[in-house]
Amino acid sequence: MSIELTQDHVFQTYSRQGRPFVKGRGTKLYDDQGNEYTDFLAGIAVCSMGHCHPDITAAICAQAATLVHVSNLFYTRPQAELAKVLTEKSFADRVFFANSGAEANEAAIKLARRFFQAKGETDRFKIVTMQQSFHGRTMATLSATGQDKIKKGFYPLLDGFIHVPFNDIEALKAVLDDTVCAVMMEPVQGEGGVIPADPEYIKAVRQLCTDTGTLLVFDEIQTGMGRCGTLFAHESYDVTPDIMTLAKALANGVPIGAMLATETAAQGFDIGSHATTFGGTPIATAAGLEMIRLICQEGLLASVREKSAYFLEQLNVLKEKHQKVVDVRGRGLLLGMELDISKGKTATEYVSECFKKGFIINAIQDKILRFAPPLIIGTAEINQLVAVLDSLFAGEDH
Numbered sequence: 552m553s554i555e556l557t558q559d560h561v562f563q564t565y566s567r568q569g570r571p572f573v574k575g576r577g578t579k580l581y582d583d584q585g586n587e588y589t590d591f592l593a594g595i596a597v598c599s600m601g602h603c604h605p606d607i608t609a610a611i612c613a614q615a616a617t618l619v620h621v622s623n624l625f626y627t628r629p630q631a632e633l634a635k636v637l638t639e640k641s642f643a644d645r646v647f648f649a650n651s652g653a654e655a656n657e658a659a660i661k662l663a664r665r666f667f668q669a670k671g672e673t674d675r676f677k678i679v680t681m682q683q684s685f686h687g688r689t690m691a692t693l694s695a696t697g698q699d700k701i702k703k704g705f706y707p708l709l710d711g712f713i714h715v716p717f718n719d720i721e722a723l724k725a726v727l728d729d730t731v732c733a734v735m736m737e738p739v740q741g742e743g744g745v746i747p748a749d750p751e752y753i754k755a756v757r758q759l760c761t762d763t764g765t766l767l768v769f770d771e772i773q774t775g776m777g778r779c780g781t782l783f784a785h786e787s788y789d790v791t792p793d794i795m796t797l798a799k800a801l802a803n804g805v806p807i808g809a810m811l812a813t814e815t816a817a818q819g820f821d822i823g824s825h826a827t828t829f830g831g832t833p834i835a836t837a838a839g840l841e842m843i844r845l846i847c848q849e850g851l852l853a854s855v856r857e858k859s860a861y862f863l864e865q866l867n868v869l870k871e872k873h874q875k876v877v878d879v880r881g882r883g884l885l886l887g888m889e890l891d892i893s894k895g896k897t898a899t900e901y902v903s904e905c906f907k908k909g910f911i912i913n914a915i916q917d918k919i920l921r922f923a924p925p926l927i928i929g930t931a932e933i934n935q936l937v938a939v940l941d942s943l944f945a946g947e948d949h
């Protein structure tokens with residue numbers, strides 16, 4: 552029923568898999584025929600505390616019964632408190648709430664431009680981003696994105712974006728001049744293939760930006776909220792940006808986005824410069840507050856780092872064992888496995904095979920398997936997935 556209705560009435564912009572899901576609990580999802588799946592994707596790095604975490608469900612329900620929406624013409628407690636916690640736990644002093652990742656990045660792009668234009672530096676509007684980056688699907692954020700396939704058919708794009716190769720400091724140096732207002736990058740490229748920034752590179756980027764007065768924007772939409780083993784991925788690199796964007800896991804599945812900035816960078820916006828009707832609604836921010844409390848519980852982030860090390864070790868065993876596996880990489884519980892698809896099955900085909908065996912994983916560019924399980928995934932579940940992959944790869948050994 553849901554499948555036919557979707558195919559008949561929803562834009563056909565997604566290729567969907569399997570039977571409709573009807574229920575989620577922790578690391579498990581259930582389809583309408585009662586089949587159970589172990590989720591190593593978490594709704595694309597979103598449901599980090601697992602599906603329907605009871606404390607988050609309780610926070611959503613309590614808020615839904617109290618106050619749902621008043622707009623940003625008024626004050627609300629959950630939004631104020633979430634902003635307080637986010638600024639206490641990060642480099643940032645101020646938060647602008649949005650409804651999605653693309654919108655958070657849109658706000659960052661606008662802030663970076665207006666920061667200089669408000670000072671009369673009207674020629675300083677260019678933004679440097681990385682090749683293979685992903686920043687969203689709105690016109691500004693797809694213009695920022697460093698992947699042609701995302702832009703195809705949407706020309707002309709927004710003016711003023713320069714893409715440079717990732718992890719190449721000389722390439723960045725070559726384009727940084729007084730027409731550039733910001734450098735925007737992901738600490739670990741997610742959609743680009745699970746590619747972490749080199750520690751020396753990201754430090755050098757920070758230094759270059761400081762030296763040239765350029766704003767540094769970290770897109771932590773996928774890497775933030777504990778995904779990479781620290782609350783924000785940049786903490787493990789020991790660098791801080793001027794602006795950071797969050798979304799995906801921020802409210803464990805309730806739509807939300809946030810753009811955080813230092814007090815200095817935040818001066819680019821004043822009353823009336825940017826706005827959204829829904830941004831930071833009481834339900835989304837109440838869920839976000841509970842989410843942060845859970846992620847910052849004693850031991851949670853340490854357990855992410857431990858499970859990451861274990862998972863990586865197991866994936867590396869598969870790499871040693873099977874020619875099919877060319878590379879294993881990532882940070883925290885955002886891991887990628889690159890496959891040799893010159894012969895045999897593609898990553899997408901492996902995703903289907905895993906799905907048939909009750910495991911949800913994801914493929915990028917048809918050759919990289921991405922694993923982004925809920926942060927509460929168990930070691931036993933990691934072992935089960937690794938065993939499934941092992942048996943599937945064995946079919947291609949010779």
Ligand SMILES: *Cc1c(COP(=O)(O)O)cnc(C)c1O
Binds near residue numbers: 741799
């Ligand atoms: C998912 C993602 C976005 C876009 O977020 P949406 O909520 O889909 O608009 C932007 N940047 C990164 C790094 C992402 O992973």
